[in-house]
Amino acid sequence: MVEAFIPKSLSECLELLNTHDLKIVAGGTDMLIQNRTHSSLPIGYKGDVLYISQIEELKNIYEDNQFVYIGAGATLETIMENLSVSKLLRETILEMASPAIRHTATLAGNIANASPAGDSLVSLYLLDAEVELKSLTNTRRMFVKDFIYGVRKINLEKNEMITKIIIPKLKFSHAYFKKVGPRLSDAISKLSFSGAYLVELGRIIDFRVAFGAVNIYVVRSPGLELKIIGKTVSQLKNQVEEILNWYEPLIKPINDQRSNKNYRKEVSLNLLREFIESLN
């Protein structure tokens, strides 16, 4: 029988991770479905599990001058309602899942699930978000883009867990997230897009775009962004076609049950065009 550990404190939790081989469950909205079996049977986990929803100290959200720190146990809804959190991230979360899922699911869970279609990831990559990883003896920080190294593959040691998501405080003139899916809620994205820019006196000071569900990882290119930063808005707009050509080879979607690669590529590039045209 699968054993369940339900610690009340982080120290107890890290102690358990250090001595047992455990799968971590927060809200359970992905884990229960991935381990679904027949109705009325216990959840079909393949090994022992560690439930972290009872750990109050993991639910905090706080900030300093540079960063907002989101506890791994904070639900999507509480993050969405917290005004210290980046507006882009809050608007991204509003597009995720449904109210029922947002009331229990966590941002840490969406990161650890490491799906190329994970909606929060697009904005987290754009924001240069980091995760704090903790074990009984060690604490380290890593960019989300480095933490996820493949489809459902994460850089997490057996005795570690995500304890925080760390979001830099950035200034943008405008930023938005767009998701293309078949339904307002509860849809896994066909593709998604985040864009943000800072323009001062007509010159581009910051420019970032990221694409989801169009490659095995979230697509973002700081190299291409550097080529755009420093231009004037009108220079950029005159160069739209060229910039779409820069991004085109990075967008390598697949055909699956949700959409096909031609549609995904065309819509992604259209969203980039729309974003560039929205600059002012």
Place this chain on the structure above:
Amino acid sequence: MMKINFKLNDQIVEITTDPNRRLLDLLREDFNLTGPKEGCGEGECGACAVLLNHEIVNSCCTPLANVIDQEIVTIEGFSKTKRYEVIKDAFAKMGGVQCGFCTPGMIIATESLLNKNPHPTDYEIKIGLSGNLCRCTGYNLIVEAVKEAAKAGEGIW
């Protein structure tokens, strides 16, 4: 197996069971609360919705471990409240019910929304109901029912 305590429909309950069960199965099989239903079993339809600490959640995606020391209200418990009466009358008046399979979930979603936002806009109502599928009404009548409930129940949320 372990002892699990939580509040269910205003009563403290204690049950010895496997915390790796889904809340939905516990409610239906151990407590005979069959208002929450298994529609899709994967969090897409909202037929299994209950209130966890006054907020809507899908009981098919909620492990028992996560309800320890928390408060759960099902449609059976909620139906004893004045708010339920208002929502029920509004759904009846506006034609927001046809086959009824989604209705417990829709009513739970309505309560969760109005509890947080007593005067929702049409858009906010659509967001509030967006995790609940209905295959009969086409949704417009349900949206109208929520607006009617907010109006008729002025002051109780």
